[in-house]
Amino acid sequence: MEIVRPQSRRNFLSSSNDAVSVPTIPLYRSAPSLEVRLEEFESFAIDRLRVLKGISDGMSRGKKPEEMENLVKDLWKVNMRHQHASDVLNKDIISHFVLRLVYCRTEDLRKWFLSMESSLFRHRFRVLNAEAQRAVMEEFNLPYRAVSNVEFESIKEKLGQVARSMGQPAPTADAIFYRVPFEEVPELVAGRKVLISQGYAYVAMNQIVSLIATLFRSQLSKTLVLTNRKWTSSIREQEKHRLTPIVEALCSSYLGPDYSQSREYADISLKDIDQVAKNSFPLCMRHLFDKLKEDHHLKHGGRMQLGLFLKGVGLNLEDALAFWRAEFSKKVGLEKFEKQYAYSIRHNYGKEGKRTDYTPYSCSKIISSTPGTGDHHGCPYRHFSEENLRAALDRMGVNSRAMEDVLDKARNRHYQLACTLTFEALHGVPCDAGINHPNQYFSDSKKILQSKQKDSST
Amino acid sequence: MIPQQEPDFNLNHLKLYYGKLFPFADLVRWVSYGNDGKHPGCDQSYLGRREFSFTLENDIYLRFQSFNNTLELENSVKEKSPVKIDIGPVYSVDPAKRYAYAQGENNVFAPVERELIFDIDMTDYDDVRYCCSGADVCLVCWPLMTIAIKVIDTALRDDFGFKHVLWVYSGRRGVHCWVCDRKARRLSNEQRGAIADYFRVYKGNENSHKKVSLTGAALHPFLATSYTNVLKDYFEKNLLTGQNLLATEERYEKILNMIPDESIASELRGRWQDSRRSSSAKEDINVVRWEQFKQVLQSGKHKAQGLRRCVEEIVFSFTYPRLDMEVSKHMNHLLKAPFCVHPKTGRVCVPIDPNRCDEFDPTTVPTLSQLIEELNYEGSISDIDGELNRTSIGNAITLFRSSFLQPLLKACKEEIENSYNLKLQQSKNSLGW
Numbered sequence: 072m073e074i075v076r077p078q079s080r081r082n083f084l085s086s087s088n089d090a091v092s093v094p095t096i097p098l099y100r101s102a103p104s105l106e107v108r109l110e111e112f113e114s115f116a117i118d119r120l121r122v123l124k125g126i127s128d129g130m131s132r133g134k135k136p137e138e139m140e141n142l143v144k145d146l147w148k149v150n151m152r153h154q155h156a157s158d159v160l161n162k163d164i165i166s167h168f169v170l171r172l173v174y175c176r177t178e179d180l181r182k183w184f185l186s187m188e189s190s191l192f193r194h195r196f197r198v199l200n201a202e203a204q205r206a207v208m209e210e211f212n213l214p215y216r217a218v219s220n221v222e223f224e225s226i227k228e229k230l231g232q233v234a235r236s237m238g239q240p241a242p243t244a245d246a247i248f249y250r251v252p253f254e255e256v257p258e259l260v261a262g263r264k265v266l267i268s269q270g271y272a273y274v275a276m277n278q279i280v281s282l283i284a285t286l287f288r289s290q291l292s293k294t295l296v297l298t299n300r301k302w303t304s305s306i307r308e309q310e311k312h313r314l315t316p317i318v319e320a321l322c323s324s325y326l327g328p329d330y331s332q333s334r335e336y337a338d339i340s341l342k343d344i345d346q347v348a349k350n351s352f353p354l355c356m357r358h359l360f361d362k363l364k365e366d367h368h369l370k371h372g373g374r375m376q377l378g379l380f381l382k383g384v385g386l387n388l389e390d391a392l393a394f395w396r397a398e399f400s401k402k403v404g405l406e407k408f409e410k411q412y413a414y415s416i417r418h419n420y421g422k423e424g425k426r427t428d429y430t431p432y433s434c435s436k437i438i439s440s441t442p443g444t445g446d447h448h449g450c451p452y453r454h455f456s457e458e459n460l461r462a463a464l465d466r467m468g469v470n471s472r473a474m475e476d477v478l479d480k481a482r483n484r485h486y487q488l489a490c491t492l493t494f495e496a497l498h499g500v501p502c503d504a505g506i507n508h509p510n511q512y513f514s515d516s517k518k519i520l521q522s523k524q525k526d527s528s529t
Numbered sequence: 530m531i532p533q534q535e536p537d538f539n540l541n542h543l544k545l546y547y548g549k550l551f552p553f554a555d556l557v558r559w560v561s562y563g564n565d566g567k568h569p570g571c572d573q574s575y576l577g578r579r580e581f582s583f584t585l586e587n588d589i590y591l592r593f594q595s596f597n598n599t600l601e602l603e604n605s606v607k608e609k610s611p612v613k614i615d616i617g618p619v620y621s622v623d624p625a626k627r628y629a630y631a632q633g634e635n636n637v638f639a640p641v642e643r644e645l646i647f648d649i650d651m652t653d654y655d656d657v658r659y660c661c662s663g664a665d666v667c668l669v670c671w672p673l674m675t676i677a678i679k680v681i682d683t684a685l686r687d688d689f690g691f692k693h694v695l696w697v698y699s700g701r702r703g704v705h706c707w708v709c710d711r712k713a714r715r716l717s718n719e720q721r722g723a724i725a726d727y728f729r730v731y732k733g734n735e736n737s738h739k740k741v742s743l744t745g746a747a748l749h750p751f752l753a754t755s756y757t758n759v760l761k762d763y764f765e766k767n768l769l770t771g772q773n774l775l776a777t778e779e780r781y782e783k784i785l786n787m788i789p790d791e792s793i794a795s796e797l798r799g800r801w802q803d804s805r806r807s808s809s810a811k812e813d814i815n816v817v818r819w820e821q822f823k824q825v826l827q828s829g830k831h832k833a834q835g836l837r838r839c840v841e842e843i844v845f846s847f848t849y850p851r852l853d854m855e856v857s858k859h860m861n862h863l864l865k866a867p868f869c870v871h872p873k874t875g876r877v878c879v880p881i882d883p884n885r886c887d888e889f890d891p892t893t894v895p896t897l898s899q900l901i902e903e904l905n906y907e908g909s910i911s912d913i914d915g916e917l918n919r920t921s922i923g924n925a926i927t928l929f930r931s932s933f934l935q936p937l938l939k940a941c942k943e944e945i946e947n948s949y950n951l952k953l954q955q956s957k958n959s960l961g962w
């Protein structure tokens with residue numbers, strides 16, 4: 072991709088004509104050989120960023136799959152149009168590659184970008200027509216053939232059994248299934264999520280979607296690392312006066328879901344906090360909370376993780392100071408607290424400085440932290456021994472049935488899923504969007520508890 | 530250290546067995562998969578990259594042995610008289626020379642092919658058999674192995690489409706399964722793990738009393754078929770009475786504990802405590818109680834309460850195959866070769882015909898001393914096939930050849946020819962182009 076000064080717009084993608092006739096999704100395999108005007112470089116990227124951030128917000132709000140589908144459709148329509156229809160594809164590709172540059176630079180950025188782009192891809196793929204879907208599948212080297220009507224009829228009953236075994240409705244006559252050599256879908260085989268007969272797995276369309284999304288994700292994940300290498304080894308320096316400032320500025324507009332100010336469930340007050348912690352804190356925060364009450368002290372990592380979380384759930388500055396003071400003074404004395412600790416709490420609430428630092432930590436940030444001895448921050452699903460995790464879950468009130476599933480997920484390093492299952496076990500309500508952020512855990516929990524309260528009071 | 534030998538196992542006998550009876554040629558033809566032929570598509574290095582390992586009588590363990598032909602294997606075995614021969618994977622290079630290759634930069638020493646294997650051992654069933662425990666087996670608990678063979682064999686063939694499946698008695702208390710299709714041999718560890726997990730229904734650990742958990746509105750077709758075709762019948766017609774699963778309080782308590790609803794459990798408990806006094810000796814008490822159990826659990830009033838699966842869960846707990854998952858998941862696991870003699874029991878690891886596995890009787894499998902006696906009986910005759918036919922291992926070898934080896938080699942030959950022709954075709958095309 073070549074970035075050019077304004078005005079000199081010349082031959083764009085040579086394939087743009089085909090692209091119009093077959094509406095499909097680019098796989099962004101290699102940077103396009105096309106020229107981009109500097110202002111488009113930035114404006115395209117911002118437009119795409121709006122889409123990704125919208126997705127991220129939707130996910131952390133716990134939107135259901137159908138709702139997400141509509142959301143993504145709208146976001147795309149609003150932000151990714153271009154006055155020349157033929158340039159839509161170019162905008163798509165350019166914006167992707169620019170953001171790739173922006174988000175390749177740290178592990179956290181890469182993770183966020185990866186999951187948002189994969190989600191975007193998944194939703195766009197879903198709504199393609201069968202022909203376009205097949206074209207994408209072929210590009211991924213998945214030359215699967217859809218099961219014919221006759222064949223479908225002959226295995227319909229068994230397909231229904233499989234669906235019902237997973238708690239899903241039996242497939243209808245227009246459902247599309249693909250016949251895939253079983254060894255190509257090991258995860259589906261392992262979970263008995265497909266019918267297997269004579270060496271072939273019968274994979275439902277939505278399962279194909281996750282297969283494709285997984286491929287897309289792993290491809291993007293690899294290239295992001297490469298992009299990062301290129302960025303640090305050459306691009307950053309070469310583009311120091313032109314692209315680098317833009318890239319860096321684009322990045323600081325990164326927020327992820329913004330939990331820095333709580334709106335919906337604002338104002339938890341100090342007197343409720345014990346109760347609220349017990350009912351609605353995720354395990355990571357519950358653990359810090361309990362440890363603080365026990366030891367009257369937390370090390371820096373723990374103070375940051377819990378402190379910003381509390382800010383996010385709506386504890387105002389005054390209460391926050393009172394809260395920390397009440398505990399810390401028991402151990403270090405009032406004076407030392409005011410001298411050493413109060414400042415940083417105020418600072419967390421302050422608006423100056425780079426704001427990203429004062430945003431409550433997301434799960435991925437917490438999970439990738441590395442607590443040392445004496446530290447209590449981090450994600451218990453990842454950082455606890457199995458025994459300790461079991462005991463902690465037990466204290467939370469997770470029943471023995473759910474316990475094994477949770478531990479199993481944790482063992483397989485699906486920490487957020489383990490957390491989601493815990494959430495579901497404790498609230499008795501499914502959490503389809505999964506847990507991505509401790510503050511999301513909190514607000515989802517509050518929502519459920521409030522609606523339960525309403526139910527029981529009417 | 531002086532090895533402890535059972536009376537049925539004697540090193541001199543073992544030497545004689547290797548000298549006169551052990552089917553080296555059949556074994557080598559099998560693991561060569563047609564590559565020992567003359568066709569230009571044969572991979573002449575194939576056999577030599579296969580790991581064998583020997584356990585010698587003084588517990589010395591020789592890994593990474595490799596052989597280029599039957600004679601080499603035969604000579605080495607006769608010389609060393611291993612009490613156990615294991616077969617490992619085919620590696621990227623000759624495992625005996627792996628150090629030499631390790632010097633080179635790009636040559637990784639790694640397994641490239643391995644049969645998909647399963648190891649099922651009776652000791653894993655100790656909580657569901659009351660006849661014997663640990664290393665012992667008898668005809669009362671052996672049906673558990675028969676069930677395992679039926680369930681796994683059917684799924685390997687019908688679900689996964691494999692054709693060349695060899696079942697072997699492990700010589701003591703279990704069975705081994707070798708899936709030898711080309712596709713099976715080339716599965717990655719992840720794919721092996723997926724198949725093993727497909728077969729897995731047990732969850733949790735010793736502490737959770739219900740090990741099998743079947744949720745969802747239906748059973749997956751594989752589990753459903755296994756249940757209706759194999760598990761249910763074996764449970765009701767064989768194990769229930771054979772193992773006396775409900776005969777005593779201690780035993781039925783174990784089953785009652787698997788009912789999630791305490792009130793139902795106590796209802797049954799009440800009935801069974803009474804019936805102990807009033808039971809007429811006519812009908813088997815296990816059968817009577819099982820019928821009551823099913824009736825209570827499946828009666829209309831409990832159906833809706835998530836108890837429907839309970840009967841099935843119990844049947845699964847007491848019958849469903851228990852695989853040693855680790856063995857199946859990794860390419861580099863070693864497994865004892867067929868026709869070895871088990872050093873503790875002296876029994877030969879003979880193949881089992883999956884189609885007639887219910888007839889298999891582990892207590893009548895030929896032993897080393899029996900074979901030697903048969904061998905001595907007629908004096909010395911030099912013709913090897915004659916020796917085989919005279920002894921009771923003859924049938925086992927015939928079965929190995931006719932039901933497994935011949936169809937396998939036929940398929941291998943075709944595969945080798947086809948892939949050779951394909952390659953030829955491709956190279957022609959690329960030349961023309």
Ligand code: SF4
Pocket residue numbers: 353354355356433434435437438449450451452486487490506507508509512
């Ligand atoms: S998954 Fe997220 S919310 Fe749950 S405990 Fe871990 S870090 Fe906290």
Ligand SMILES: [Zn+2]
Pocket residue numbers: 658660661662665666667668669670671
């Ligand atoms: Zn027994």
